[in-house]
Amino acid sequence: MMKSIAAYLFAALVAVIPAATAQVTVNISEGTLKPTPIAIPVFEAEGADRQLATDITSVIQNDLLSTGLFEITPQSAFIQRDLSINTQPRFADWKIIQTDALVVGEVDRVTIEGVEFIRASVRLWDVYGEEVMRLEGQAGRRFTAKPEDWRRIAHKIADTIYARLTGEDPYFDSRIVYVAETGPKDDRTKRLAIMDSDGANVKYLTSGTFTVLTPRFSPSNQQITYMSFENNRPRVYLFDIQSGRQEVLGNFQSMTFAPRFSRDGQSVLLTQAVNGNSDIYLRDLVTQSTRRLTDHPAIDTSPSMSPNGRQIVFNSDRGGSPQLYVMNTDGSPLTCPSGGRDTACRITFGSGRYSTPVWSPRGDLIAFTKQSRGRFSIGVIGTDGEGERVLTESYLDEGPEWSPNGRVITFFRERAPGAGPQLWSVDLTGRNLRQIPTPTQASDPAWSPLLN
Amino acid sequence: MRRLVLSTASLALILGAAACASKPDPVDNSASQVSDTGNTNTGPVRESDIETPNRVIDSGPAAGSLEDFRVNVGDRVYFNLDQYRLDADDQAVLQRQAAWLENYPNVRILVAGNADERGTREYNLALGERRASVVRDYLVNLGVSQSRIDTVSYGKERPIAPESNEAAWAMNRNAFTQIMGGPSS
Numbered sequence: 205m206m207k208s209i210a211a212y213l214f215a216a217l218v219a220v221i222p223a224a225t226a227q228v229t230v231n232i233s234e235g236t237l238k239p240t241p242i243a244i245p246v247f248e249a250e251g252a253d254r255q256l257a258t259d260i261t262s263v264i265q266n267d268l269l270s271t272g273l274f275e276i277t278p279q280s281a282f283i284q285r286d287l288s289i290n291t292q293p294r295f296a297d298w299k300i301i302q303t304d305a306l307v308v309g310e311v312d313r314v315t316i317e318g319v320e321f322i323r324a325s326v327r328l329w330d331v332y333g334e335e336v337m338r339l340e341g342q343a344g345r346r347f348t349a350k351p352e353d354w355r356r357i358a359h360k361i362a363d364t365i366y367a368r369l370t371g372e373d374p375y376f377d378s379r380i381v382y383v384a385e386t387g388p389k390d391d392r393t394k395r396l397a398i399m400d401s402d403g404a405n406v407k408y409l410t411s412g413t414f415t416v417l418t419p420r421f422s423p424s425n426q427q428i429t430y431m432s433f434e435n436n437r438p439r440v441y442l443f444d445i446q447s448g449r450q451e452v453l454g455n456f457q458s459m460t461f462a463p464r465f466s467r468d469g470q471s472v473l474l475t476q477a478v479n480g481n482s483d484i485y486l487r488d489l490v491t492q493s494t495r496r497l498t499d500h501p502a503i504d505t506s507p508s509m510s511p512n513g514r515q516i517v518f519n520s521d522r523g524g525s526p527q528l529y530v531m532n533t534d535g536s537p538l539t540c541p542s543g544g545r546d547t548a549c550r551i552t553f554g555s556g557r558y559s560t561p562v563w564s565p566r567g568d569l570i571a572f573t574k575q576s577r578g579r580f581s582i583g584v585i586g587t588d589g590e591g592e593r594v595l596t597e598s599y600l601d602e603g604p605e606w607s608p609n610g611r612v613i614t615f616f617r618e619r620a621p622g623a624g625p626q627l628w629s630v631d632l633t634g635r636n637l638r639q640i641p642t643p644t645q646a647s648d649p650a651w652s653p654l655l656n
Numbered sequence: 657m658r659r660l661v662l663s664t665a666s667l668a669l670i671l672g673a674a675a676c677a678s679k680p681d682p683v684d685n686s687a688s689q690v691s692d693t694g695n696t697n698t699g700p701v702r703e704s705d706i707e708t709p710n711r712v713i714d715s716g717p718a719a720g721s722l723e724d725f726r727v728n729v730g731d732r733v734y735f736n737l738d739q740y741r742l743d744a745d746d747q748a749v750l751q752r753q754a755a756w757l758e759n760y761p762n763v764r765i766l767v768a769g770n771a772d773e774r775g776t777r778e779y780n781l782a783l784g785e786r787r788a789s790v791v792r793d794y795l796v797n798l799g800v801s802q803s804r805i806d807t808v809s810y811g812k813e814r815p816i817a818p819e820s821n822e823a824a825w826a827m828n829r830n831a832f833t834q835i836m837g838g839p840s841s
Contacts, residue, residue, distance in 0.1 A: 389818035415813055417777060431781075436766075436808055438781070459785055459809060462778040475782065477809065480740075480789030482782035503782040519779060525738070526779055559776040573776050599820075602776050621820030648777070 228305045228330050228337065230273050230370045240304050240369065242268065243277040245287055247309035247324065256354060257311040260324055263358035264307070266402060267376045268366060270629075271612075272636030277303045289327055289344070298331040306331055307365060314348065323348045324357045328365055339364050355404055356655070363654075373609035374654060376401055380614060381419040381428050382627060382649040384408065384642065389622075394647075396430060396443070401607075401651070403627075403641045409443060410450075419443075420605075421652040422465045429453065429463040429472050440474045454487050454494055466509045467565075473497075473507040473516065484518055486533070497535065498548070508563045508570075509533065510587070517561040517570050517587070520548070528552045528561045528572060530587065541588040551589030560603055563587075564610045569632075571604035571613050582615045582630065595634035600625070605650045614640065616647040720760055722835050729756045733791060735829040737772075740786045742794060750791065753833055754798035764836040767791045769809045770816075772825035777811055784809030791831040806836070 230240050244265050249257035268274045284297040289310045298306050309326040327344040328337040339345045345364055347357045356377055363374030384397040384406075396409040396416050409428075410416055419430035428443040432450075440453045440463040453463070453472060462475040471488045484497045484507045498504040502522035509516050513533060520529050531548040532538050540549030552558040556576030563570055567587075574581045574594065580601045583594040600618035607614070611632055616625045617639075624645040630637045640649070717723030725731055730753070733746035742750065757763060769788030771780035788807035796802050817824035 390815055392813070394813075417781075417813070433810075438808065459781070461781045475778070477782055477785040480786045480793070482785065503779065503786070505782050506776075506778045519776075521738075521779075526775075557775075559779050575774070578774075600773070622818075 228333070228369060239273055239275040241275045241277050241302055242305040242307065242365075242369075243282070243298060243301075243303040244268070244307040245279065245282060247311045247326075248287075248289065249311040253311050253313065253322075256322065256351075257309075260311060260354060260358040260361075261309070263355055263402070264362045264365070267359060267362035270402070270636075270638060271366065272631060272638075273366075273370065277301060289325055293329055293331075295329075295331055295334045298329075303331050305329065305337070305365075305369065307361075309361070316348075320351065321348045322351050322354055322357065324361060326361050326364070328368060337368055339368055355400060359400070359402075372611055375607040375609045375612065375651075377655045378608055379421075379652040379655070380627070380640070380649050381409075381421060381652070382616075382642070383417060383419065383647045385625060385645040385647060386412075396428070397642075397646070398428075398445075399642070406643055409445075409448070418462060418603075418648050418650075420464050420650045423467060423469040423653055425653050425655065427465075427469075429465060429474075431461045431463065440472065442472075454492075456494075460485075462505045462507065464508055464562075467511045467513060473509060475505040475507070484516070497531070497533070506560050508561055510563050511565055511567045515587075517551075517563055518548075519559045519561060523550060526557045526559045528558045528570065528585070541590070549589075551585065551587070552592070553589065554592055562604055562606060564606050565608060566610040569610075571606065573602045573604065573615075582613060584613075584632065593634070595630050595632070596628075596637060599623070601628075603648055607651050608654045614649040614651060616649060725753075725756060725833075725835055729753055731833045732830045734826060735787055735831070737825075737829070738775075738783070739829075740783070740790050742790060747794070750794050751798060754795050754800050757795070757800050757804070762837070764804045764806070765795075766806045766808060766834040766836050767795075768814070768832045768834060769807070770814060770828055770830050770832065771812045772828040773812045773815065773820065774825060775812060777813075781809050781811035784811045787829075787831045791833070 246261045247257040281301045306329040325346040359377035367374045387393045393412040395412040399406040414434040417431045438459045440460040459477045506519040529548040560573040569584045582596045585592040604613045604615045614629045625647040627640040730749040767788045769784030815828040817827035
């Protein structure tokens with residue numbers, strides 16, 4: 205159904221132009237009180253491809269705009285109107301309208317072994333440095349894909365520009381899986397849905413006959429793990445995106461939930477509830493074996509593994525209210541930041557209840573949901589419990605999930621009682637808060653890894 | 657004054673109801689037209705059915721029915737915020753449930769644990785499971801066979817009160833005993 209486009213997508217050198225060190229840089233960590241001005245004129249194209257070029261340019265602009273780091277110079281301000289990808293722009297014309305960076309591109313078609321592809325070439329100019337900015341070491345990039353995958357070409361170009369200007373890893377060419385919600389609150393239909401990271405190309409993966417919750421991607425991009433109430437037996441499932449096949453994970457005798465892949469994709473962390481007690485387990489997908497990781501009469505759930513696989517952060521109410529704890533994956537005791545050695549260390553001590561911890565792909569931060577004084581927030585905290593920062597707050601903000609580069613968090617928000625959930629994203633500064641449009645109300649968003 | 661308004665309104669209701677009852681139902685007319693066109697399987701409406709109604713004595717739900725269980729026994733117990741302890745009221749309901757189940761030994765039950773919306777999904781699934789298990793354990797202690805009881809947690813996914821206020825949240829923190837497999841009588 206969803207054919208792998210990776211095979212058809214490749215980057216190629218446009219031309220080699222010697223380039224000196226570029227000067228435009230965007231500092232992502234400090235946030236942007238002043239976004240970097242960037243001009244992205246509509247890509248050049250011939251005849252019928254002009255609409256396609258307009259659409260591709262628009263997706264690139266929206267991607268960059270959505271970061272809050274850039275300001276798109278309006279077309280009405282342009283002085284030079286005869287840009288070409290093969291000639292140097294008149295820098296003075298762009299300096300005078302105070303643009304720091306200029307993107308020049310073109311779209312055409314190519315036939316390879318009888319199959320038609322679209323092709324987009326792009327070059328990035330440093331206006332004040334008066335030089336080309338090398339992209340992946342080249343003076344320009346070219347992307348080729350099947351016509352129906354034109355949006356992916358646009359995301360790849362936006363990724364290239366973002367990565368070059370910020371020094372960060374890209375994330376636009378990725379997908380988000382989520383729970384699409386319809387119907388009244390007391391008779392809700394919840395279906396798995398998948399879409400591009402900007403909300404385009406929504407597809408439904410399950411029919412809605414059974415409630416599904418908490419989908420999460422595997423690092424391979426090919427599988428999703430989620431929880432389903434199929435046959436009134438709530439269990440963790442695996443969903444194969446390529447084949448559409450769904451299967452129960454393992455042969456647990458009671459409810460399993462809160463699944464999440466390990467960073468190597470070899471295993472799934474989950475919670476099993478047995479006789480009123482929830483504990484955390486690790487299911488190895490290769491050996492089909494299961495290991496119990498916690499054994500405590502309190503609720504232990506929502507496990508998430510560190511990128512190096514050595515530690516797990518989870519939610520437990522063993523201290524009287526839901527808080528975040530860190531443990532070693534092998535179960536050995538560790539030295540707690542707050543002193544002493546234990547099999548699990550509490551890392552949250554702020555006022556409120558903490559849950560749904562998710563370890564950042566960079567390894568340095570843990571995102572969480574916090575409940576305090578009747579409001580819900582999304583926040584981040586160091587893995588040692590230091591440096592807690594609250595990024596959002598509303599009636600209900602829940603379920604943070606990281607972008608592939610660890611710079612953006614998606615979550616779901618019910619902004620007011622009864623308003624219903626919608627998908628949102630926020631960057632690590634907390635300044636760039638945006639709603640991700642979906643056709644229905646939506647919850648439990650989770651980001652895929654970057655596509656190939 | 658208020659009383660007068662009320663009784664006038666009641667009178668209007670009664671008059672209205674009487675008027676309705678005395679009028680032929682237009683739907684009936686169209687139905688008889690349909691049978692006139694040759695549908696011989698449905699006979700004409702027999703007026704005698706209307707003129708001599710049987711006396712109805714409301715003696716409540718039939719013993720052993722789902723309604724009996726819901727109304728006379730009680731099919732839900734409610735919990736305090738974040739709690740899964742059973743208070744005296746809850747225990748009284750569960751004692752009635754156990755007694756009822758003793759009378760109808762073929763009945764199986766599904767105990768569903770629920771949580772309010774002021775918690776995260778995953779934690780609430782665990783909390784709902786705790787609540788369902790506490791109810792099951794209490795019933796088992798009262799002599800109900802464990803093999804007759806299934807449990808499930810719906811977390812915060814199945815609220816019975818859709819509003820977002822303290823009263824609704826209190827309603828939604830519950831364990832619901834659902835009769836499965838049909839009650840015998």
